[in-house]
Amino acid sequence: MSTINKSATQISSTILSNKRIGAYHQILLSIGDLASLCRPGNFVAIAVGDESSKMILRRAFAISRITHGSASGGAMELIVAPHGSGSRWICAQPEGSDIDIVAPLGKAFGIPTSPVNALLVGGGYGSAPLFGLAEVLKARGCRVDMLLGASTGSKIYAPLEGKRSASTLKIYTEDGSMGERGRVTAPISALIQRGTIDVIYSCGPMSMLRAISDLTEGTDVVHQCAVEESMACGIGICMTCVLPVKGEDGTISMLRSCIDGPVMDSSTVAWDLVGKTPPAVTL
């Protein structure tokens, strides 16, 4: 067996339910024993379209939550935004249909061994994996505060049950249609100053992750972010999903966000080089 993605398995999974929630679809997949292997931050790669489909690549989705059922086995929840043809196809699949998935994939969020104060920041569907993470953190005795942001209220995903796992939850929308008007990053600076945060976990658009990274730079706050790069394979074989990451000696490597991520320590990401060609490799 390989050491990479060592829990990943390709299975046919039945859609247990598919509900519209605001701008998203909440999709519950039956995954049996795989449930025990999934950690907050892992993702799933889903084959889209039927056998006559022109879509040849899998689509990646964060695992939002895992439930460990009894008779029917475990289930996995996804929060899917109908974006292009592949995600729309997934959102259109009825309950009871089977889809081909590979999971769990990628590096999960690192969980502190002792209780810390954690701030969880989610942008759009990026909030999905944060509720499962909050539960784990709470179980470890951490204090969990949550900030969620989106362009508009329908793009805030914040289920009732989920809210219970956080001590506080604040919502920001750019159009002011839900929570406060503004960006989710607005309050972070002040929170850091106050010195009550040890670690920030974030998931959302790259611009949001980068903004948070700028705020934590030079502070003691650890920032773990779940990045989102275009992925062709999700399993480490295509090299399309790379991010420039600084090594201990300062050299830049282009790491695959599907296996060395999606969760990364934001202080190691060379944000200014994302989407650019890093300087030539020198040995």
Next chain:
Amino acid sequence: MSTINKSATQISSTILSNKRIGAYHQILLSIGDLASLCRPGNFVAIAVGDESSKMILRRAFAISRITHGSASGGAMELIVAPHGSGSRWICAQPEGSDIDIVAPLGKAFGIPTSPVNALLVGGGYGSAPLFGLAEVLKARGCRVDMLLGASTGSKIYAPLEGKRSASTLKIYTEDGSMGERGRVTAPISALIQRGTIDVIYSCGPMSMLRAISDLTEGTDVVHQCAVEESMACGIGICMTCVLPVKGEDGTISMLRSCIDGPVMDSSTVAWDLVGKTPPAVTL
């Protein structure tokens, strides 16, 4: 308006029913007013697959029968063999789903103006349009005898109602699993000799049409056959579906079987040149 395919219309049509009958699917489509424009021998071109399909071309099917309903308008029956990915897709569509069709297309069978003795010969799903034709011929006072053949019994399509429109119906299968063992062409020679046939209408594999054509050659029997060439468009714009046809002066033209056919006078088809390059055109 054009003079070519002048009744052809592109419509979205609802599948009223889809039943397996032996090796085939009998599919009933709601087509409203188009029903009055369809004649035996016409065909329909169907778009297959959803918007993410890699199948970019329509599939052609003979119109098997037309019913003129009252409230719901007319309906069209197709007999579809699940052959490759496109026909299998059609066979898999549930009742109530909508498909995009273009109909009626192509030249219909010529109907004699006075009563004649007609022999209808069908191979496999080629029998489909013959029952509708038989009804029209009977209404004109013709005597209608029918011969149906296939490799095996499940590939004989001969509905009960349909049988009533023919005076006699004989079935041949190559494996003897239904009717007589043998080819449907076996008895034709004797029938022609007996002098009781004026016209043969045939629909089925090209080899069958050609065999019948050999038998009618040099006799007074008129043979109208519905040919089947690979078609990319079905409406006359691609030139893929051509057959070599002899003109009155003996010159060969490559005619489009979708608009100058599928029904052709078999004595004009240059059967020995089908699938070959005809001699260069001389003027």
Next chain:
Amino acid sequence: MKIDYEGFDFSTSLADASFPSPIFTASGCASSGKELAQFFDLSEIGAVVTKSVMNKPRHGRPTPRMAETPSGMLNSIGLQGPGIDYFLANDVPWLLNKGSRVIVSIAGETIDEYSVLARKIRAVQGISAIEVNISCPNVENRGMVFACQTDTAARAIDGVRKIIGGEIPIIAKLTPDVTDITSIASSVVDAGADALALINTVLGMVINLDTMRPHLGGKTGGLSGPAIRPVAVRAIYQVHSAMPQVPILGMGGVASGRDALELILAGASGISVGTASFGDPSAIPRIQRELHSLLLARGFKSLREAVGYAHRSIEEGS
């Protein structure tokens, strides 16, 4: 023209020829036009590009002439047609009479045949442009395709240019099956082409798994449809980048307004729609409508503003 483009200037031009809309048929994918007239009004699209016609009538290749492939198809028609005399006497007058703008596509087996065809076309009134299909085998040179080499490509265009003084724009249609399409493009422009048509089909083959032999009667065929769209976009982008002043009629896998927009942003001033009409006889007017709304949605005031937009730096653009 009956369409209201809501103040948006949808017109385009290829050298001296103007068209009210940039969406045309593709040569060989609309026969002589009559067949599509059943499904929409030919005068409401940019132009009808007719099937490549040769001097003499021609039978073309043996059947099967088509194979569907993933998101594409192969064809090996082999330029079947009635010959230029019949075509000019019958098909062109019919189209002009319908109010359609006509681009005549010609093909020859010899350099001389192109000149002969040009001479006959010059004698006819009302033709908007000549598309010179040089992607056919050159019988004088080991069956090599004219457009595969700079010299034969240039000679074929030169033959036409000498006859057509400048009355009608000459559009040279190139094959993407070459090592360097920009060098072919510049050789035909030097030889007198006013515009370029990019791209013709890509050479391909399908083996029939029942007979275990090449499926097409002609063995190889031309690949068209959405499968080749990235190749078309690349060819158009490369050529527009090298020669921004030369108008391009783009084609290759356009099946929707978004596809047409992609080719336009890459540098095409007009779009021919081919294979898409086989799957949807009303594809052309639909694509025209879709393109119009996509351009409006992006804030363009005219089609011309969008042509080649992808070449601007991000700063320039916005």
Next chain:
Amino acid sequence: MKIDYEGFDFSTSLADASFPSPIFTASGCASSGKELAQFFDLSEIGAVVTKSVMNKPRHGRPTPRMAETPSGMLNSIGLQGPGIDYFLANDVPWLLNKGSRVIVSIAGETIDEYSVLARKIRAVQGISAIEVNISCPNVENRGMVFACQTDTAARAIDGVRKIIGGEIPIIAKLTPDVTDITSIASSVVDAGADALALINTVLGMVINLDTMRPHLGGKTGGLSGPAIRPVAVRAIYQVHSAMPQVPILGMGGVASGRDALELILAGASGISVGTASFGDPSAIPRIQRELHSLLLARGFKSLREAVGYAHRSIEEGS
């Protein structure tokens, strides 16, 4: 090898290298092998063809590096990799240790780099063959791709041949983006290639309709997947027809056993599966199973009987 092929001889060879099955990974589509080992046993497929490695470590192109296209995808990885020394010290021993047969793919920016790479590979035991990817830009010659011209293609292969005396077969990997692939093929065979790998990706581009600029960080990218299969079949058929004695490793859009069979009938002795593994991590063993049953169903007793079968006349065949 644990697979039972029911008496069917599924083995194949590329020049002097033998493989128990004709289904391989494709260079650049299996990384160094480890990643796929999670999904199947690497020793049970024909061989692992590793990602093209260069002499020095390399970052490759900026992101986005991929775009999905109809039945295909574009990539612009730009040969990111750890460099040959790391690769030979780490990845190759790991693969050999797993019982996998290894074909090492190399790429250079200069003729000299190919020789340097060959020298390093010669020092390592257990490698089945070298695939020489000459479809990369030649920094010595205006960035032209080596495999685009007969002389540069031949010189790159010659550089490798001079170092590799004959111990390991040399497979030259060609691009289909040329006017005449058979002339490139014959030039590399003359220069010492023992076998040919056909085809690398087709150059393409996608414009992003939001930014209205080229979508890929590297602007152009390589088109792969089922969309290009007809091009691969054509290239393999043409080259096998011209040089039936030269073994071909075929690739391009193979996603099922039927696709693999198509390329084999056209003339391929082995099949590399690339893009299909992205959509289905277990594609390679599945394709291997499917191909095996299709060959059995057609009455073949060995894979070798099927290679190039499509070239036989119908009489010969049956």
